[in-house]
Amino acid sequence: MHLRRRRPGGTDASTHDGVIVLRTALFLSIVVLAGTSGELFMAHAMKQAARTETVTHAAVVGLLKQGFRPAAMWIGLALQALAFFALLALLSWADLSFVVPATALNYVVGAAGSALFLREQVDRTRWAGVLLVCIGVAVMCASEL
Amino acid sequence: MLALTIVLGAVGDLLLSTGMKQIGRVELGPAAAMGGVFVRIITNAEIWLGIATLLLLFGCSLVLLSRIDYSYAQPATAVGYALVALLAYSVLGEVVTVSRWTGIGCICVGVALVGRTPPRTTV
Numbered sequence: 001m002h003l004r005r006r007r008p009g010g011t012d013a014s015t016h017d018g019v020i021v022l023r024t025a026l027f028l029s030i031v032v033l034a035g036t037s038g039e040l041f042m043a044h045a046m047k048q049a050a051r052t053e054t055v056t057h058a059a060v061v062g063l064l065k066q067g068f069r070p071a072a073m074w075i076g077l078a079l080q081a082l083a084f085f086a087l088l089a090l091l092s093w094a095d096l097s098f099v100v101p102a103t104a105l106n107y108v109v110g111a112a113g114s115a116l117f118l119r120e121q122v123d124r125t126r127w128a129g130v131l132l133v134c135i136g137v138a139v140m141c142a143s144e145l
Numbered sequence: 146m147l148a149l150t151i152v153l154g155a156v157g158d159l160l161l162s163t164g165m166k167q168i169g170r171v172e173l174g175p176a177a178a179m180g181g182v183f184v185r186i187i188t189n190a191e192i193w194l195g196i197a198t199l200l201l202l203f204g205c206s207l208v209l210l211s212r213i214d215y216s217y218a219q220p221a222t223a224v225g226y227a228l229v230a231l232l233a234y235s236v237l238g239e240v241v242t243v244s245r246w247t248g249i250g251c252i253c254v255g256v257a258l259v260g261r262t263p264p265r266t267t268v
Binding site (some may be wrong): 042043046047060063064067087088089091092093095096097098099100101104114118120125126128129130131132133134135136137138139140141142 | 158159161162165166168169170171186192204207208210211214225226229230232233234237239241244245247248249250251252254255258
């Protein structure tokens with residue numbers, strides 16, 4: 001197990017591993033929940049801004065100006081900052097190839113949140129895709145924890 | 146633009162991971178100790194490079210989200226997991242097990258299913 005492999009010597013192994021696993025689960029939850037809800041708030045704010053079809057400098061600046069007006073954007077940014085620092089802490093002790101796939105749990109929260117709060121239509125095909133992504137994450141995590 | 150966000154995300158994560166591995170395990174503790182960790186984080190070149198990459202990703206994502214649904218854009222970026230695992234294996238020398246690659250395969254099939262749906266469902 002990659003998390004256990006990084007344990008420094010001199011302490012009780014099982015207790016230390018338990019603490020590491022709990023800490024990993026806690027920080028992963030923060031990354032997923034704060035990150036996804038932050039994205040939902042930001043997406044909501046950007047939907048309120050005018051849609052741009054051209055990627056010119058003026059169009060992008062205008063879009064950003066409108067996008068940063070709603071409070072939802074600032075709430076989203078605060079949640080994203082929280083998720084970012086939790087991710088940094090997580091990366092200090094766990095493998096990158098473990099942490100990043102594990103954060104795919106946000107597909108469950110993201111799909112549910114976009115259907116519930118953004119009123120986007122999430123059809124069966126998308127749900128099947130999201131489910132497969134979750135199974136993939138579960139397969140990867142099963143051998144780690 | 147979707148492909149660009151995938152590459153930027155993977156490279157940004159790689160840089161952040163490199164920087165945090167240099168700093169060492171973050172332990173919750175007294176304010177002075179946490180302050181020391183914070184200073185080491187903000188003076189690490191790899192972390193700033195990672196932040197710059199992710200800020201670029203942020204700008205691209207905002208434009209992307211104004212054009213297509215969030216529930217389409219987010220799953221489609223899952224291709225980045227394969228890229229991250231590849232970079233972690235080749236650059237950081239991490240052991241990527243068979244179960245991880247199997248999981249990545251499931252994710253790619255899931256992404257392919259998601260990609261078959263229309264990019265925008267709201268007015």
